[in-house]
Amino acid sequence: MTVELKSNDFVSLADIALRNPDLQHAVGAGTRGGYSKRAEAMFAYGADHGEFLRRKAAEAKRRALRNLPDLLEQAESNLLANGWGVEWAEDAAAANRIALDIAARHGARTVTKSKSMLTEELGLNHALEAGGMRVVETDLGEYIIQLNNETPSHIVAPVMHKTKDEIRDIFIRELDMQPTDDAEEMVAFARKMLRHDFLHADLGISGGNFLIAETGSIGLVMNEGNGRMCTSMPRVHIALVGIEKIVETVEDYATLTQVLPRSSTGQSLTVYTNILNGPKRAAEDDGPEHAYVILVDNGRSKIYDTAYAEALACIRCGACQNACPVYRSTGGHAYGWVYGGPIGAVLTPLLVGLENATPLPHASSLCGSCKQVCPVDIDLPRMLLDLRWDLVQAGESKAGWDLAMKLWSVGMTSPKRYALGGVAARAGQAVMGEYLPGPLGNWSAHRDFPNFAPKPFRELWKERAGA
C-alpha cells in the first residue's frame, strides 16, 4: 500500500489514535521497552563510554556527509568493481521506473522484499504491482502490515501499534491460520507461509543501512534472516539506498553497525550483520547472479543545501520515536506519512514540502529527549524550532498560535510579568479545574493537567537564598 500524504491532518489523526485503547497499549509497551533497552545497551559500560559512542558515530556520519559528492563517486567506482550495476534516481518516479526496468529485463514475476523505509517513501510496491508483479513483504512486521493493507508505523518495528490479539485476528482472517494465542506458533506459521516465496522468487529487493564507499559494499542489519533470504536466494537482487547512507570507511561502518542496534533494540549486534558485495563470484554456488544498487536522491540533495542538512545524518534507529512523549501517545500513523516521531516531524516537511505538513513542527513539546537519545546527536528540537520559524515566515501559522506565542513572549520578557503569569495561572486553575481553556483543551481532554505548585520555584529559591 502506498502511503497517502495526510500530515496536515495530524491533529485529527492523533485524536483517533488517542481513542484507540489497543494502540495505546501496544505503542506504550513497545516504545517504553525500546527506550529502556537502548539506555541499558548504550550505557552498559558507563555514561562516559556511551557518550563517546554517540560522539564517534556522530562524527562518522557528519564527515561522510561533508564529503558526500566525492564519496558517492568513490562508492560508485567501488560498487562497479564489486560487480554491482549502479543506477541513480533523482525522485520516486525515476527510482520506481529503474526498478521496473531491471525486473522486466530479468523477467521477474515474484518479488521478495526486506524491510526498507526508503521504498515506502517511493511507493515502490505499488509501482511494481502496477507493473504486474507480485510483491511479498518478508519482515514479519511488514508482512502483517501488508496483509492488513496498512503502512509501517515505526522505523524498526513496523507493526508496533498492533497487539498480539489483533495480529492473530489478521492471520486468521487473511490466511486461515488455526486459531492460537501463542506468539511462537504465529511466528512458525508465518515462517512456513513465506518459505515457498523465499525459495522461488525471481527478484529480491532490499534497502541499505550503510553504503561503504571504501569497498563498494552495502551493510544491512536484521534479526529475522528474511533480509538474507531476499538477497541470497533470488537470481536478481536490487538494493535501493538513499544517497545519505554513505559511510567513508569500513572502520566507520564497524562503529555505526554496532551503535545502530544498541540504540535501536538494545542489541550489541543484530542477529545478522549482513555485508553485501554484489553478485555471486564465479566460485560460489549460491547468491544472486545479478545485483544492482539504485542510489536514490528523492529530495535529499535539496536538504543538503539547507540548515537542515543534519537530518541526513539519521541512521533510522527509532530511538527518538521511542523517547518522544508525542509519539508514545499517538504512534506513527498520526504523522500522516512515512516517518513518525521527532525525525518524522523534521523529515516530512523537508521531503514533501512544509505546506503539506504544517502541524508537524508543532507536534513536539520540545522536551529534548529526542536529541538526548539520538546516536548521532541530531539536534531535532533546534530543527523543529527552525521549522516553526519557517512556518511563521511563510505566513502559514494559525492566528491562535500567534496569539499564544505573543502571550508567551510578553510573559517571558520580564521576570515581573512572568511571576504575574504564575499567579494568574494558579488562580485560573482554581476556577477551571483540570481543563485547559481554548485550543489547549485538546491537550487536557485526554489527560489531567498537573496542578501548579502552590509555591513557585522563584519563591522557594528566594527563601533558600535567604536562609
Added chain:
Amino acid sequence: MSQRDRILARLRQAQPPFASLAPIEESRPVTPRSSQGESGRVNQFIAAARELGSYVYQVDRSEAIEQIMDLLDGDQSALSWDGEQLPLAGLQETLRSLGVAIAAPDDGDARVGITGVSAALAATGSLVLESGRGRYRGASLLPDLHIALLRPDQILPDLESWREEQAQAGYTAFRDSSNTVIVTGPSKTADIGHQLVKGAHGPRELHVMIVK
C-alpha cells in the same frame, strides 16, 4: 545531463555542511576489551554466545561427531559446507558412512546445516561467515538448526579487531566474497506483541562447536 550528474551537481553547488567538524582522535572498541589471551577470548565468546541463546560446546573430534549425530536425530541428509572448509577433516565422509547424505546447497527442506567460520568475535559471541567456494550461504540460513564448527584460535576479541585483520588482508571479506555475514545468535523476532521468539526465518537453534 544524466540523473547522476544532476544529483552530484546539486550536491557540489551546496555549501558543504559540518565544515568545522573536529576529528575524533581517540580509538576505543564499541564493547570495551576485557579478555586476555586465547583462553580468555574463548571464555568470553562462550559467555556472550550463551547469553544470546546459542548452544556452545568445547569438543574433540569424536565428541564433535557424536554431538552432530545427536543433533541430526536420525535425519538422512543435511546441508554442509565442503569438507575442506570445515575444521573437522573427513567429516562429510564420516557422515556418509553413518547414513547422512549432503543435500544440494539450495535444499530448503534440510533441517540441519553445518558450516565453518572465518572468524568468531568474543565480545559479542558472533560468527563471521564469508561466502566462497564450498561455503554456501544457504547452509547457515535455510535450516532450522545451524551447527557452526570453529577452532579456538579463530576467536578474535571483537568486530574492531576483525576489521583490522581485514584491512591488512585488503578487505577480502568485502571484495572477494559476494556476501559476508556476522551471525550473532539464533534468528529472532519481537514483532508479535513485543514478545521475543526465536527462529523467525533463519535457524531457530545455533549450535557452536569449538573443536580442540
